[in-house]
Amino acid sequence: MGELINVAQERLRAQGGRMTIQRRLLFSILDSLGEHPTAEELLLLARKQDPDLNLSTVYRTLRWLEAESLVSSRVFAEERRQERFDAALPSEHHHFMCTNCKDVIEFDTDLFGAIKGQFQELSGAKVETGSIVLYGLCSKCRQTKNGNNLNLETE
Numbered sequence: 001m002g003e004l005i006n007v008a009q010e011r012l013r014a015q016g017g018r019m020t021i022q023r024r025l026l027f028s029i030l031d032s033l034g035e036h037p038t039a040e041e042l043l044l045l046a047r048k049q050d051p052d053l054n055l056s057t058v059y060r061t062l063r064w065l066e067a068e069s070l071v072s073s074r075v076f077a078e079e080r081r082q083e084r085f086d087a088a089l090p091s092e093h094h095h096f097m098c099t100n101c102k103d104v105i106e107f108d109t110d111l112f113g114a115i116k117g118q119f120q121e122l123s124g125a126k127v128e129t130g131s132i133v134l135y136g137l138c139s140k141c142r143q144t145k146n147g148n149n150l151n152l153e154t155e
């Protein structure tokens with residue numbers, strides 16, 4: 001925690017940008033949330049503290065962070081074009097998305113190196129980066145599986 005806000009502050013200073021109250025608020029929410037919010041979700045959270053904040057400020061801040069490689073934008077297949085923002089500082093990690101409640105769980109695996117190696121051997125390509133996304137029902141939704149049936153796709 002506190003990592004994103006510190007790095008972002010340094011970058012802003014180096015660029016002669018200002019750490020505005022709104023930017024600081026958005027950085028600190030992203031920092032402490034540890035989730036993968038959409039811009040709208042981020043706005044809702046931030047408005048609890050600053051009702052004047054608008055969506056375009058949120059997007060502008062997110063795009064700046066993205067350009068600085070401090071957040072990455074991800075689109076999960078389950079949600080079509082819905083973008084989520086990942087504030088995990090650049091690191092190779094993977095995701096599971098629950099097809100029912102849309103919860104995103106991050107995970108690491110030692111096996112990813114083997115997958116890359118196998119693909120490289122088969123294809124002759126050089127893999128630089130990558131990320132696995134798994135889909136299914138989270139443990140909570142499995143327990144209440146006859147809840148609202150939003151599961152339109154079969155895998």
Ligand SMILES: [Zn+2]
Nearest residue numbers: 086088093106
């Ligand atoms: Zn992530």
Ligand SMILES: [Zn+2]
Nearest residue numbers: 098101138141
């Ligand atoms: Zn779930």
